[in-house]
Amino acid sequence: MRILDPVHDPRWDAVVGLHRDAGCFHTSAWAKVLHETYNHRPFYLQFSRGRRLAALIPLMEVRSPFTGRRGVCLPFSDACEPLIFDPEAMGLVRDRLVRFAQERRWKHLEIRGGKFFQLAARSATKFYGHTLDLRRGAEELSTRFSGPVRRAIRKAERSDVSAVVVRNRPAIGDFYRLHVQTRRRHGLPPQPASFFLNIYDHIIKPGLGFIVLAHRGSRPIAAAIFFRFGKNALYKYGASDKRFQEFRANNLVMWQGIQFLARNGAEKLHFGRTECENDGLRRFKLSWDTEEETIDYFRVDPSGRQCLIAAPHDSGFHKKIFGRLPLVFNRLAGSMIYPHLD
Numbered sequence: 274m275r276i277l278d279p280v281h282d283p284r285w286d287a288v289v290g291l292h293r294d295a296g297c298f299h300t301s302a303w304a305k306v307l308h309e310t311y312n313h314r315p316f317y318l319q320f321s322r323g324r325r326l327a328a329l330i331p332l333m334e335v336r337s338p339f340t341g342r343r344g345v346c347l348p349f350s351d352a353c354e355p356l357i358f359d360p361e362a363m364g365l366v367r368d369r370l371v372r373f374a375q376e377r378r379w380k381h382l383e384i385r386g387g388k389f390f391q392l393a394a395r396s397a398t399k400f401y402g403h404t405l406d407l408r409r410g411a412e413e414l415s416t417r418f419s420g421p422v423r424r425a426i427r428k429a430e431r432s433d434v435s436a437v438v439v440r441n442r443p444a445i446g447d448f449y450r451l452h453v454q455t456r457r458r459h460g461l462p463p464q465p466a467s468f469f470l471n472i473y474d475h476i477i478k479p480g481l482g483f484i485v486l487a488h489r490g491s492r493p494i495a496a497a498i499f500f501r502f503g504k505n506a507l508y509k510y511g512a513s514d515k516r517f518q519e520f521r522a523n524n525l526v527m528w529q530g531i532q533f534l535a536r537n538g539a540e541k542l543h544f545g546r547t548e549c550e551n552d553g554l555r556r557f558k559l560s561w562d563t564e565e566e567t568i569d570y571f572r573v574d575p576s577g578r579q580c581l582i583a584a585p586h587d588s589g590f591h592k593k594i595f596g597r598l599p600l601v602f603n604r605l606a607g608s609m610i611y612p613h614l615d
Contacts, residue, residue: 354386371577460592462607492550
């Protein structure tokens, strides 16, 4: 096992690029976003057997006096499946990984995604994932969307909504203003502005992502952030102004992002994770002709023998609080809370 620091060591991305399933979460760019925003410490592990590469497992150590110290692959990442090159070595990799967690004195170790590397006998929690195959091309894709999706796109276009792909810093400001409003509607504090500025510096500016911004007239009314590494893309964040919801700008934003990715050689677009209880969001993602899968999060104690179950999300009292706070206090709460979360 070899430990690399992707924040300072450029060799990590070269090795990650060898795996067909590598996405933006696996890259040094995302490591820099997490490290610079929250000061999480990276431990990116490269496993070999003889001269043969066996696995790559990116980990961040999250340290907090309130939530403890743990290892996560990776914080604020919908799914970050370990990259497996040698399936026969997985038992040895798991044993060494657990020993490393013990050496770091983590209260638990968590892997987000386990199709090819199952850390435990059962998952801590499950989510839905949805992936769109972009290889059919934009024209054929559009014919396979559900009727409501196609009608929503046409309505946005008839309502003088325009959506464009941008990679400039002012667009991050437009997105963040919409993001703060959207998070309050959902009863959640927003991530700090520094998080999105770091996304701009390390992902969007170097060409690993882009923003789709929708306007009606001169007013931004919806936006989304997409990531891309190699052939794999991800719809990461979306936001909108509820006052203009009737114009269906979110659908046009998604469609513009899909067309841009398909034209530029991306093969897969992942729509991010969806909580199993969120039937509305699940139906929305399925309506784009996506393929559904289950994303398993695995969590073990330092011994590696005890499977831990994630605490259920509390969707009641705290959402009422954050849903009523003024935007400035919601932003302050986010900057104080997120460094302790993952």
